[in-house]
Amino acid sequence: MLRKTLTTLAATTLVLLTAHSAAAHVEVKADNPQALAQNVELTWSAESESATAGIKEVRVVLPKGIAPSDVTFASGPKSWALTATSDGFAVKGAPLPVGEDAEVSVTVKQLPDAEELVFKTLQTYGDGKIDRWIELEEPGKKEEEGDHSHSGNPAPVLKLKAAALVQNTPTPTPTPSTPENTPAPSTSPVAAEKDDNGGMSGGTWAAIGAGVIVAAGAGYFVVRRRSQAAG
Numbered sequence: 001m002l003r004k005t006l007t008t009l010a011a012t013t014l015v016l017l018t019a020h021s022a023a024a025h026v027e028v029k030a031d032n033p034q035a036l037a038q039n040v041e042l043t044w045s046a047e048s049e050s051a052t053a054g055i056k057e058v059r060v061v062l063p064k065g066i067a068p069s070d071v072t073f074a075s076g077p078k079s080w081a082l083t084a085t086s087d088g089f090a091v092k093g094a095p096l097p098v099g100e101d102a103e104v105s106v107t108v109k110q111l112p113d114a115e116e117l118v119f120k121t122l123q124t125y126g127d128g129k130i131d132r133w134i135e136l137e138e139p140g141k142k143e144e145e146g147d148h149s150h151s152g153n154p155a156p157v158l159k160l161k162a163a164a165l166v167q168n169t170p171t172p173t174p175t176p177s178t179p180e181n182t183p184a185p186s187t188s189p190v191a192a193e194k195d196d197n198g199g200m201s202g203g204t205w206a207a208i209g210a211g212v213i214v215a216a217g218a219g220y221f222v223v224r225r226r227s228q229a230a231g
Contacts, residue, residue, distance in 0.1 A: 026058075026121045026133045028156035035113045035163040041074055043105040044156065046123045046131075048096070053127035055102040057092035059085065061120035061134075065112025074105035082106065095126030113163055120155045 031041045046058050062068065071089050073082035080093030091104040102123065111117070120134040135152035 025154070026123065026131075026156050028119050028121075028158050030111075030158055033158060034161040035111060035115075038110045040108050040111055041105055042108055042119075042158070043103060044119075044121060046102040046104075046121070048099050048101050049131060050098065050125045050127070050129060052098065053125040053129065054096035054098050054100060055123055056095040056126050057090055057122075057124040058102055058104050059090040059092075059122045059124070060088045062088040063112070063114075063117045063119065065114065066108055066117075070109040072107045074107045076104040077102060080104065092124075111160065115160060117158045117160065118155050119158065 026044060026046045028042055028044050030037075030043075033040075044058055044060065046055060048055055062071070068084040068087075068089055071082070071084070073091065076082075076091050077093060077096055080091050083090050083092070089106065091106070096102060118136060122133070123131045125131075131153070133153045133155050135154055
């Protein structure tokens with residue numbers, strides 16, 4: 001009876017361990033999964049698969065459109081730091097406790113214009129073991145069970161929404177107009193006087209009047225002298 005019970009427990013434990021191994025994976029998510037979005041925070045969740053060592057590094061190969069210089073460290077396990085690589089970046093530090101999952105976040109300056117992004121990821125343990133999540137997932141193909149350090153496994157994929165449309169509304173051409181506070185052109189006094197007097201200014205009429213008076217005075221004196229001479 002005892003032997004049968006032990007056999008059952010052993011079989012159950014094996015099933016649970018196998019299920020955990022099959023379910024283990026690396027995921028990537030974004031706070032704004034949209035093409036061309038700027039200052040997007042990406043987070044990798046790497047599940048531990050080792051029963052003897054803890055995760056000490058998560059390395060990511062960046063897809064086309066994102067340069068290592070566009071990535072900055074956001075958060076991760078205590079004492080971990082980001083290091084740029086030739087094709088991406090690595091976040092690493094002291095090994096985590098055995099069985100503890102690793103979560104690291106980085107900020108990307110701008111996402112490329114694409115429908116999805118594939119981030120090939122490698123997680124390294126304190127004993128040197130490496131889980132490689134680098135293969136493109138094929139439709140209908142199931143993830144293989146067992147040791148992920150030797151066989152390729154589906155790389156994390158981030159689906160993106162279409163880029164936001166920017167409406168280019170043409171700027172209307174301003175039409176010439178007289179500002180409300182700008183006074184209308186004023187007519188000069190001389191011009192106004194000219195208009196009011198049939199085209200002649202007031203000065204002209206004054207000169208004519210003076211001439212008439214002078215002529216009348218001269219005529220008066222001529223007439224008076226003639227009268228005196230005749231007398």
